[in-house]
Amino acid sequence: MPDSQYIGRFAPSPSGELHFGSLIAALGSYLQARARQGIWRVRIEDIDPPREIPGAAHTILRQLEHYGLLWDGDVLWQSQRHDAYRDALAWLARHDLSYYCTCTRARIQSVGGIYDGYCRDRHRDGDNAAVRLRQQHPVIHFHDNLRGTLHADERLAREDFIIHRRDGLFAYNLAVVVDDHFQGISEIVRGADLIEPTVRQISLYQQFGWDAPQYVHLPLALNDRGEKLSKQNHAPALPEGDPRPVIISALAFLHQPVIVGWLDLSVEQLLALAVANWSLSRVLQNPSFSNASR
DSSP states (O other): OOOTTOEEEEOOOSSSOOBHHHHHHHHHHHHHHHHTTOEEEEEEOOOOGGGOOTTHHHHHHHHHHHTTOOOSSOOEEGGGOHHHHHHHHHHHHHTTOEEEEOOOHHHHHHTTSSOOOTTTTSOOOSTTOEEEEOOSSOOOEEEETTTEEEEOOHHHHTSOOEEEOTTSOBOHHHHHHHHHHHTTOOEEEEEGGGHHHHHHHHHHHHHHTOOOOEEEEEOOOBOTTSOBOOTTTTOOBOOSSOSHHHHHHHHHHTTOOOOTTGGGSOHHHHHHHHHHHOOGGGGGGSTTOOGGGO
8 A cells, every 4th residue: 555644855065075875875765765655755854054065965866766776756955945044943942942152162072062051041133043952851862663673872962053154055954854754754864974963853853843754874885994975975876887786786685576587678677676675674684784883
């Protein structure tokens, strides 16, 4: 039966081309949505211009198409969503759920690296200030549909985190929550490097009075030095040639069944079989999945 309520998404930032680690996240999210006969959306998180590479966003979309990962509906561009973020900030301010903060990174490091609420009741004005959430609903743990119960560092969970930066840019945690709510995302499938901000995002959902989505955090692909594959670590871009061997390698990484002869199939046929055989629980059998990450 189709799960008409299921909406998943892949939301890359245009700070570089997709690499094998990106493909793991995109493919896992895609297969989870398609196996539920749900909707799969793509969002470009282009709200941090200093980190973005010109042309990367359109390259990412071409890469997804080349690898057969075709999305539903229009792409959502965060750079076109500033009014929604301003409305969210205004709502929080009206309900006394945010405040201006002028603390520097050096000051926060001097008190142990966790913000201590110094500006919380000092009534700063907005001049050269960030905006912080007045944390009312700290989330200490959450359920992950792959890993079970995950616990957060309680100090970080209780921190009044930044939702609008001093440089005028919208913070990731605010934008992602506003957009996931707007798009009706029911489950977020992404890499384990984003486990830490999840508790902050759930707490922000609670501040707004919105239902939070469910979460799945997939294991990370690592390089030869044991570092996660990332743009910052100069992971090579996905090959532009035949995508099928790379897709099969990604399926093997996710511990999905790979059948002899799949290279004889088209990309569309290969992905259709991958959807039909998709099992989230098999991901747990990946050697890179560690109980230490629970």
